[in-house]
Amino acid sequence: MQIEFLGTGAGSPSKQRNVTSTALKLLEERNAIWMFDVGEATQHQVLKTTIRPRKIEKIFITHLHGDHIFGLPGLLSSRSHQGGNGPLTIYGPKGIEDFVKISLKVSETKLGYPLKFVELTDGGVIFNDKTFTVSCEKLDHKIECFGYRIVEHDHPGELQVDKLKALNIPSGPIYGQLKAGKTVNLEDGTSIDGKDYIGKPQQGRVVTILGDTRKSNASVKLAENADVLVHESTFAKGEGRMARNYYHSTSVQAAQVAQKAGAKKLLLTHISARYTGKAAYELAYQVKDIFANTRVVNDLDVIDVPFKG
Amino acid sequence: MQIEFLGTGAGSPSKQRNVTSTALKLLEERNAIWMFDVGEATQHQVLKTTIRPRKIEKIFITHLHGDHIFGLPGLLSSRSHQGGNGPLTIYGPKGIEDFVKISLKVSETKLGYPLKFVELTDGGVIFNDKTFTVSCEKLDHKIECFGYRIVEHDHPGELQVDKLKALNIPSGPIYGQLKAGKTVNLEDGTSIDGKDYIGKPQQGRVVTILGDTRKSNASVKLAENADVLVHESTFAKGEGRMARNYYHSTSVQAAQVAQKAGAKKLLLTHISARYTGKAAYELAYQVKDIFANTRVVNDLDVIDVPFKG
Ligand SMILES: [Zn+2]
Ligand SMILES: [Zn+2]
DSSP: OEEEEEEOBSSSOOSSOOSOEEEEEEHHHHSEEEEEOOOTTHHHHHTTSSOOGGGEEEEEOOOOOHHHHTTHHHHHHHHHHTTOOSOEEEEEETTHHHHHHHHHHHTTOOOSSOEEEEEEOSSEEEEEOSSEEEEEEEOOSSSOOEEEEEEEOOBOOOBOHHHHHHTTOOOSHHHHHHHTTOEEEOTTSOEEEGGGGBOOOBOOOEEEEOOSOSSOHHHHHHTTTOSEEEEEOOBOTTOHHHHHHTTOOBHHHHHHHHHHHTOSOEEEEOBOTTOOTHHHHHHHHTTTTTOSSEEEOOTTOEEEOOOOO | OEEEEEEOBSSSOOSSOOSOEEEEEEHHHHSEEEEEOOOTTHHHHHTTSSOOGGGEEEEEOOOOOHHHHTTHHHHHHHHHHTTOOSOEEEEEETTHHHHHHHHHHHTTOOOSSOEEEEEEOSSEEEEEOSSEEEEEEEOOSSSOOEEEEEEEOOBOOOBOHHHHHHTTOOOSHHHHHHHTTOEEEOTTSOEEEGGGGBOOOBOOOEEEEOOSOSSOHHHHHHTTTOSEEEEEOOBOTTOHHHHHHTTOOBHHHHHHHHHHHTOSOEEEEOBOTTOOTHHHHHHHHTTTTTOSSEEEOOTTOEEEOOOOO
16 A cells, blocks of 8 residues: 655645555556546656556546546546556545536547546445445545545454464365354364464555635544544644635644644645745644654655554 | 746656646746646746746636646646735636636635636637737647647837947937838938838747647637647648547648648647657658648747747
8 A cells, every 4th residue: 555646736836746546556556546636737747757657547526626536537537548457436625527418518538437526415334335434524624625534454463374284284265164164073083263363453544635715624534543544734834824815735734633633654745836845844843843754745656554563 | 029938747746747738928028937838846847947926927727628728727826825916817718717716716726817718619719909819720639638829929129229329319209200100300401311220120929839739720720820839749741540539740741731831930839748758759750741840849948939030
């Protein structure tokens, strides 16, 4: 599991940062990519990565501001041109379906795959399958905006095949029973308890990716014990008033959310073009005393999300 | 007058070429930029040039395929963010107004300038003022598509001030009369005919920028005696059948249009990603016997449009 940042800027594209898009790479977990927001030229950024558009399985839109959605029609078209034929689901606020459908209709674009929309009206679980649960909450932005919490289910412990082989227990249907935690009686009379041969279960990881927002309780809820929290930092320490007026956050507010939620790592994105070079890194430095494990991300940064412990 | 190519590729963006956009730079002529098509990430390409979005006065859309329009909402928004407040007019096929208005509405984008639309239904003159006339014609593409002919009005000859000064004729209202071609009687009895002191008029330039099209008579009409013809070449020599099937042109067909129209220079654009490096230059080389002054343009190429003679 990795997070690849395709665009980390605020408002308009600049030479340093494209407008917002974040890819959650779940290649080992489900051979899929999930995207969060698709600002203009996201497909151009994808060209600079190893991401194959056909692997994009889900797109989560936080809100409908142009710098978060204007790349969507182009990305969807190119996914089709490039032979993508697997279904794709788009989650987002009311209006996202209209925008996409009208863009595709006007341009007479026919997609070679089924496109499904899930328009969000409230917080709660929006997706759940064998491996992941995704929930959302409304944030505090100028227009309706959602944050997402992606929870990987725990991995059950693996059967310790090496140990069993060392005991000369031949592989076969017995292994299945042992893996299920049952006790098996061998022909020689020995009794083996599967539980003794199952490794430690691995705790699933939690990634929280928020949209544009003021500091909010919903953010804390979404980020509870998250392994990684991706939070906007359009403004710097000391600019709380501006942040409030423009419905955004400062670096300090992002750190306070991470700290309160007990998150493990904070990644600051949606960086204003006013902060370039050293000034951008300052955004992380100035919150070290509130939340030490903070980093300002740049376009094309790839961040690993390791298992706990 | 210069033409700057912001995107010269076909269909999808590639690492080498962005999707279509062409800027006609009329900085000396009217302190303005006119754009022809605005594919996705045109505003990103603009960042690499000296073009200021606020100087964009008119945008001409050839047709509504995504690779020609998906950059429009973003460019319009950024023009506003960057302080553009002069009016902007968009010309294009029916549907362009809906696409732009819905994109701006969904994203709650408020532009800080008046935006006007002129939806085209047929060929003819679509703009005319003191310095330029623009006309359009329907081309032959899969969906309704227009080509544009931009005609600069002739520049009247300049009053030859140096000559008059050499005759010790002091500047003043007399100069205005002479410039108007009148005969003026000086106090010393000399009679001076203004026509003798007016330089040669300068013939206005003609630039023809076409959209995607099969070889068509409309193209020839639009390109008649053009100083520069910008023509698509999605396909190469020998691929006439493919070009026909996909409603595009080959390099040879583009050259035939230029030759038949008596154009002075042919610029090939809308180059398929199948042609990179040498293979792209081949497109021009293979038509040298039909139309010698042919060139394949690349992203960010700037081509001067000089006065005749
Ligand atoms: Zn926003
Ligand atoms: Zn087209």
